[in-house]
Amino acid sequence: MLKVENVTKYYGDFLAVKNLNFSINEGEIFGLLGINGAGKTTTFRMITGLLDKTNGEITLNGKPIDYTVTDKIGFLTEERSLLTKLTVKEQALFYGQLKGMTKKKVESELDKLLKRFHITEYKDRKIKELSKGNQQKVQFIMSILHDPSLLILDEPFSGLDPINIELFKQVILEYKNNGSMIIFSSHRMDHVEYFCEKLLILVKGETVLEGKLKDIKHDYKKKNIKIIGDVKKEELLKINGVLKVEKSGQEYIVSVKEKNYVKDVFDYIKTKKNVEKFVVEEPTLNEIFIEKVGESYEK
Amino acid sequence: MKNKLMFLIGEGLKRKINTKTFKIVNIILILAIPILINIDSIIKMFGGDFEESTKIYIVDDTNSLYESFANIYEETETISLSQTEVKLIKAEKTREELENEIKDEESKNIILNIQTDTENIINAELISYEDIDQFLKQKISSALNTLRMNIAIQESSISIEELENIYKSVEINNVILNTEYDETAENIKTFGYALIPIFIVPFFIITIFVIQMIGAEINEEKTSKSMEIIISSVSPNTHFISKMVTVNVFVIIQSLLILIYSAIGLFIRSKVHGAGILESFGINVGQIGEMISGSNLLQEVIVSLPLVVILLILSIVAYSLLAGILASMTTSIEDYQQLQTPLMILIMVGYYLALMASSFENSTFITIFSVVPFISALLAPVLLIMGQIGLIEIIISIVLLIIVIALFFRYGTRIYKVGILNYSTSKLWTKLFKAIKEKN
Numbered sequence: 256m257l258k259v260e261n262v263t264k265y266y267g268d269f270l271a272v273k274n275l276n277f278s279i280n281e282g283e284i285f286g287l288l289g290i291n292g293a294g295k296t297t298t299f300r301m302i303t304g305l306l307d308k309t310n311g312e313i314t315l316n317g318k319p320i321d322y323t324v325t326d327k328i329g330f331l332t333e334e335r336s337l338l339t340k341l342t343v344k345e346q347a348l349f350y351g352q353l354k355g356m357t358k359k360k361v362e363s364e365l366d367k368l369l370k371r372f373h374i375t376e377y378k379d380r381k382i383k384e385l386s387k388g389n390q391q392k393v394q395f396i397m398s399i400l401h402d403p404s405l406l407i408l409d410e411p412f413s414g415l416d417p418i419n420i421e422l423f424k425q426v427i428l429e430y431k432n433n434g435s436m437i438i439f440s441s442h443r444m445d446h447v448e449y450f451c452e453k454l455l456i457l458v459k460g461e462t463v464l465e466g467k468l469k470d471i472k473h474d475y476k477k478k479n480i481k482i483i484g485d486v487k488k489e490e491l492l493k494i495n496g497v498l499k500v501e502k503s504g505q506e507y508i509v510s511v512k513e514k515n516y517v518k519d520v521f522d523y524i525k526t527k528k529n530v531e532k533f534v535v536e537e538p539t540l541n542e543i544f545i546e547k548v549g550e551s552y553e554k
Numbered sequence: 555m556k557n558k559l560m561f562l563i564g565e566g567l568k569r570k571i572n573t574k575t576f577k578i579v580n581i582i583l584i585l586a587i588p589i590l591i592n593i594d595s596i597i598k599m600f601g602g603d604f605e606e607s608t609k610i611y612i613v614d615d616t617n618s619l620y621e622s623f624a625n626i627y628e629e630t631e632t633i634s635l636s637q638t639e640v641k642l643i644k645a646e647k648t649r650e651e652l653e654n655e656i657k658d659e660e661s662k663n664i665i666l667n668i669q670t671d672t673e674n675i676i677n678a679e680l681i682s683y684e685d686i687d688q689f690l691k692q693k694i695s696s697a698l699n700t701l702r703m704n705i706a707i708q709e710s711s712i713s714i715e716e717l718e719n720i721y722k723s724v725e726i727n728n729v730i731l732n733t734e735y736d737e738t739a740e741n742i743k744t745f746g747y748a749l750i751p752i753f754i755v756p757f758f759i760i761t762i763f764v765i766q767m768i769g770a771e772i773n774e775e776k777t778s779k780s781m782e783i784i785i786s787s788v789s790p791n792t793h794f795i796s797k798m799v800t801v802n803v804f805v806i807i808q809s810l811l812i813l814i815y816s817a818i819g820l821f822i823r824s825k826v827h828g829a830g831i832l833e834s835f836g837i838n839v840g841q842i843g844e845m846i847s848g849s850n851l852l853q854e855v856i857v858s859l860p861l862v863v864i865l866l867i868l869s870i871v872a873y874s875l876l877a878g879i880l881a882s883m884t885t886s887i888e889d890y891q892q893l894q895t896p897l898m899i900l901i902m903v904g905y906y907l908a909l910m911a912s913s914f915e916n917s918t919f920i921t922i923f924s925v926v927p928f929i930s931a932l933l934a935p936v937l938l939i940m941g942q943i944g945l946i947e948i949i950i951s952i953v954l955l956i957i958v959i960a961l962f963f964r965y966g967t968r969i970y971k972v973g974i975l976n977y978s979t980s981k982l983w984t985k986l987f988k989a990i991k992e993k994n
Contacts, residue, residue, distance in 0.1 A: 267988050303786040305975060325786050336779035343568075352561055353787040397783070 262311030271297040272460045279436040286447040286454030287414045294460040326355045329403030339383035354401040368396045375475040387414040407438045444541040472537040484530030558788045566800035589818030607639035613649045627697040631646040661880045676702045765877040767801045769890040772881035790971040860934045861948045868955040869931030875962040882973030904932030925951045927958045
C-alpha cells in the first residue's frame with residue numbers, strides 16, 4: 256500500500272504541494288490530475304525519492320521512501336527519459352541492473368516484453384532511430400521491466416496510435432490485475448475514467464477534489480439529459496434549472512443544475528411528439544475537471 | 555549502494571570505451587603518434603634536396619688560397635643556426651662553366667670566387683641561383699676575413715710565438731661571490747626550463763579534457779531526463795562520485811594508451827637511428843647523466859616527486875568536482891560551455907604564470923599564486939624546478955586543495971542534488987544558494 260500523509264513541499268518560499276493525502280491499495284489505479292504546474296511532477300518526484308518533502312510522510316508497504324524502496328517503483332515520465340544513443344537492449348541492461356536485476360533476468364524479461372509490444376526486431380537498434388511511438392513503447396517497457404509494485408504513469412499514451420493505445424491499456428490492466436499499485440496521470444479524461452476507481456485533482460498544489468470516481472460523479476449535482484425529438488433549444492433554455500443546451504447532430508444535450516430539475520425537462524418533453532430518446536446521464540469527468548479547476552483558478 | 559556505484563562506474567567506462575569514436579580515435583592515434591615521432595625519417599624516406607649538402611665551388615683566381623681558406627672555414631666556429639649542410643670543393647671548371655651549370659639546373663650550389671686586387675688584398679664574389687642562407691654568408695665572410703688577416707700577419711715580421719699569442723683566446727675567470735652558488739644546480743635549472751612545456755602542456759590538455767567530458771556526461775543524462783530514472787535508483791552523491799571516477803579513470807586509460815603509442819614510436823625511432831631514444835633526438839645522455847650524478851637532484855626528485863604527483867591528482871579531482879557542480883546547474887551543453895569559462899580562465903592563469911615564471915624570478919605575486927588551488931598544479935611544480943619555492947609551498951598547496959575538495963563535497967553535492975533536477979534558468983543562483991544552506 257502506498258500512503259501519502261499530510262505531505263507538503265516548499266521550494267524556498269514557493270508552496271508546490273500543500274497537505275496532500277491519499278492512499279493506493281494493491282491492484283488499484285489512482286488518477287492524479289491537474290493542469291501543468293499543479294504539483295503532479297513534484298508529487299511523483301517525492302514518491303520516487305528524487306525530492307525530499309518539507310513535511311508529512313510517504314510510505315510504500317509500510318516503509319518510508321528511500322533507496323531500499325525505490326527499486327520497487329517504476330516511473331514512466333511525461334517526457335522521454337531514455338539515453339537515445341544506446342540500443343534498446345543496452346538501455347534495458349542499464350536501467351534494469353540499476354534497479355537491482357541480474358543481467359540474465361533483464362535479458363529474459365526484455366525478450367518477453369518486446370514480444371508483448373511487437374517490437375522484437377528493435378532490440379539491437381539505437382533508440383534515437385525509432386519512431387516516437389516505438390520510443391514510447393521502449394520507455395514503457397523500461398518502467399515495468401523490473402516488475403514494480405508501484406507504477407507511476409505520467410501521460411503514458413503520448414505519441415501512440417489508437418491500436419497501440421489499446422495495447423497499452425491491456426498491459427496496464429494486466430499489471431493492475433496482478434496486484435500492482437498504479438498512479439495514472441493524463442490530460443485525457445476519457446482515459447482516466449476508463450482506468451481509475453479513485454482520483455485526486457490538484458490545483459496550485461492544493462487538493463480540490465478527491466475520492467472514488469463513482470462517488471464523485473454521483474455527488475456531483477449537475478446532470479446531463481440527452482434528447483432526440485422535436486424540441487426547440489429556446490424552449491429548453493426557458494425551463495427552470497436548465498444551465499445550457501448544446502446540439503450535437505440530432506441530439507440535444509441539456510445540462511441541469513441538479514437532479515430535481517430533470518422532472519421539469521421531462522414534463523416539457525411529454526408535450527412533444529416524436530421523442531426518440533430521453534436519457535439522464537452523470538456528467539463526464541472532463542466537465543467536473545474543467546469546473547473544479549476553473550473555480551479554483553478564479554479564486 | 556556501493557555495488558550501484560561500481561555498476562555506474564563500470565557501465566560509464568564501458569559506454570565510453572565501447573564506442574566507434576573511441577576505437578577510431580585510437581586507431582588514428584596509434585598510427586599518428588609513431589609517425590609524428592619519426593616524421594624526420596619519413597620525410598627523408600621519400601627523398602628530396604635536403605639529402606644533398608650544398609656544394610661551394612671555390613674558384614681560386616690566386617691559385618694559392620684554397621687550402622688556407624678551407625682550413626679556416628672548417629675551424630670557424632659559429633652558432634649553429636644555419637640549416638645548410640655545406641661541402642667545399644676546389645673548382646676544376648671555370649667560373650663561367652659553373653655559373654651556366656647552376657643556372658641550367660637551378661641548383662642550390664654556390665660559387666665562391668676568391669680574387670686579389672691590385673694591392674694584393676683579398677676580395678670575393680658569391681654566386682648563387684637563389685639568395686643564400688644569411689648564417690652561411692656570415693661564416694664565409696668570417697673565414698675570408700681571418701684569411702685576409704693571416705696573410706697580412708704572415709707578410710709582416712711577427713714571429714710564430716707572437717702570432718700564437720695574438721690568436722690565443724682571452725681567458726675570462728668568472729668569480730661568483732654567492733657562496734651558495736652551485737654550477738651543476740644552475741645547469742639542472744636550465745635543463746628544467748626545457749622540461750616545463752613537456753610537463754604543463756599535457757596537464758593543461760588533460761584538465762580541459764576532463765572538464766569537458768564531465769560536462770557532456772552530466773548534461774546528456776540531464777537533458778534526456780534519464781537522470782530522473784537514475785537518481786530514483788541511486789543517490790545524487792553516488793551518481794556524482796561515479797561521474798568523477800568514470801571520467802578520471804577514462805582519462806587515465808586514454809593517457810596510458812597514448813604513452814604506449816609513444817613508446818612504440820620511440821622504439822621504432824631508436825631502431826631506425828641505431829641509437830638510444832634520447833640520442834636519436836640529439837640529446838647528450840652522458841652529459842645529463844654526469845649532471846645528475848654530480849648533484850643532489852636524484853634525492854630531491856625522490857622527495858618532491860610524490861608530493862607533486864599528489865598535487866596534480868588533487869587538482870584534477872578539484873577541477874572534476876567543480877566541473878560536475880557547474881554542469882548540474884546548466885540545462886544544455888551550450889549553457890555549460892558558457893559556465894565553464896571561469897574554469898578555463900583559472901587554467902589559463904596557471905598556464906601563463908608558469909610560462910612567465912622564468913622572466914620574473916622570485917616574484918612575490920607569482921609565489922603567492924603558486925599555492926592557490928586550481929593554479930598551483932601548473933605553477934608550483936615549475937617554480938619548484940626553478941628553485942623559487944620549496945617543498946613547504948607544495949605542502950601548503952596540497953593542504954589548501956584538500957580543504958577546497960572537502961568544501962566541494964560538503965556544499966557542492968547539495969548544489970548538485972538540486973541542480974540535476976532543475977530545468978529552468980529562472981532564479982537559478984537563488985535556488986543554488988538556498989541548496990547550499992540545506993543539509994544533505
